[in-house]
Amino acid sequence: MVKGRQGERIRLYVRGIILGYKRSKSNQYPNTSLIQIEGVNTPEEVNWYLGKRMAYIYKAKTKKKGTNYRCIWGKVTRPHGNSGVVRAKFRTNLPPKSMVAVITWPTNPRMFHI
Numbered sequence: 001m002v003k004g005r006q007g008e009r010i011r012l013y014v015r016g017i018i019l020g021y022k023r024s025k026s027n028q029y030p031n032t033s034l035i036q037i038e039g040v041n042t043p044e045e046v047n048w049y050l051g052k053r054m055a056y057i058y059k060a061k062t063k064k065k066g067t068n069y070r071c072i073w074g075k076v077t078r079p080h081g082n083s084g085v086v087r088a089k090f091r092t093n094l095p096p097k098s099m100v101a102v103i104t105w106p107t108n109p110r111m112f113h114i
Helices: 043-049 096-100
Strands: 013-023 028-037 053-064 067-080 085-090 102-106
Touching: 013 096, 028 067, 043 067
Parallel strands: none
Antiparallel strands: 013 028, 013 102, 028 085, 053 067, 053 102, 067 085
């Protein structure tokens, strides 16, 4: 049994920023979200994230299952452009108020018990 923590804390997820929905000039497609992953700037770096799961975690007013936090799971489907942006599909479409939020990529999906 380890009594005290030794060394630095290790973060087991990567943050990302929700940019918006996939869209054309006059239409938007809310079933696909565009996400900028922190520290990823080229299509080659995006390849590692293809198929990985992600979680949009938000805080609600009422408790469910003993917690105020809720989670919408999604998956990276493909790159979008040449600047490290990815397209992702979520189980339910992300709400419009999430466009200023940060999203996480857990290395182990079981670390979120939601």
